Amino acid sequence: MPLDAATALAAAPVSREIAWGPDDVQLYHLGLGAGVPATDPRELRYTLETRLHVLPSFATVAGGGPPGVIRALSVPGAGVDPARVLHAGQSLTLHRPVPVRGAATAVSRVTAAYDKGTAALLVLRTEAADADGPLWTEEALVHMRGEGGWGGDRGPSGRPAPPAGPPDAVVERTVREDQALLYRLTGDRNPLHADPGFAARAGFGRPVLHGLCTYGMALKAAVDTLLDGEAGRVRSYTARFTGVVYPGETLRVRMWRQQEQEGPQGRIRMTVTVAGREDVPVLAGTTVGYR
Template identity: 50%
Template sequence: MPIDVDVALAAEPATAEFSWTSSDVQLYHLGLGAGSDPMDPRELRYLTDDTPQVLPTFGNVAQSFHMTEAPTVRFPGIDIELSKVLHASESVTVPGPIPAAGTGVATTRFTDIWDKGKAAVIWSETTVTSPDGTPLWTQRRSIFARGEGGFGGERGPSGSQSSIDLSERAPDHDFTIAVSSQQALLYRMCGDRNPLHSDPGFAAAAGFPRPILHGLCTYGMTAKALTDLLLDGDTSRVGRYGARFAGVVFPGETLRVRAWEDGAGYQAVVTAPDRDDAVALAGVEFVPA
């Protein structure tokens, strides 16, 4: 069904209530590699029983944490086969620390739909509050829908929206993150059971030499690494974080993160140095509270 932009953008926001526990938070952090040094007090803050500190990126997955089936892309004005959809970008903004356990009310609406000719880019925004209306976090997401363009809509911006030219100077920080060989198998327990991340045969049929890491795992691992490096591992000091998904990561690889100071925050790029610095995450924005 062709995208009907007017219907999609005018639709009533979808609302859903969900809950999470401190065990969910601990599992999420383990999926990102927390606790690699079990004697480091900073690492153990992510894994404390009942009261772990919470990375803001948990907000990007909290609503879908217990899903065991693939999602659908069917909404008013939008009906797209999942096989045509690629995750394009993700971000989260928090007014304060996310509770280690709680209940949230998520309200989601579509904000922009861009016509790229052979594809469409669909933007959504989800605001999450506690049941009494207290703001908890805001999530922004875009998906790239192949074969769904050509409907005569606005093309939207193109290229990098960076406020600085990262090629002009050396990064202020340049470091690596180890990705364990079982990283995807552990992270899939956070709600994304796509066999592309766990089944070698399925991955081969999709054109990959082996299963790939979840994009949101790379995203979360980078957020944790930047928090540890720049904010002494204190998640309460993170205000906003986001990135564009630019390429794949394979379990067992090493990631390279280069970060540049940019006003009140940082911009970064994440690459795979063993594959000629192939870009995994681009347009990374990390802004302290």
């Protein structure tokens, strides 16, 4: 059925109880390619329960179940064909570090619907809080092909200027051939990432890597390279998904550190491209805020 933007915006918030533990955190980290080399002390912070810390992007899968881009399709008025839906971007604000073990209430609602002409863009905001207060706020941008043209607001169109000067660091991260299959176990069972026939119907030559997997891999690269492996320093993270990654490809992550004018806080600007496809961009507008 076609998108009904007014109904989606008017829909009541949906609340769900989520819980997670060390096994969930370790599985998520392994799904991002952590643990190579397996005995590296820096990697053991992601894989060994006695040293475990949580990469903040784990918040996007905490509690299991479908990610925001899929949950959006269950909102009244937004139940369109999943084959025409893409995850267009993700933002995350951390109110405090994500604990290794926790339970929280996550409340989601559509906060904006934009008419892009040939497509629609929905914003699904989720706020998670536990007994001690807010934990994180995330926003998923949901691109719906063929669902525009109703005369609505086009939404913001400004994009940040690309970072100037040479990057402070450049790293490459190889995506394993089975990485999408492993990452699916964190909760995103969209067949686009495993079923060749479904991927072909969606216009892709073969199954693609989850955008949120690329998102997590890039954050891990920034934390490991410019934040001394201290995941708790991350206070925000945002990116737009501009291209697909196929399992077996190599990501090239360029990073620029930018200190804020006042206080100890700063930002890391990043570009993420596919090294073997002439540096085609796959993440843009990518920024990590840190303390």
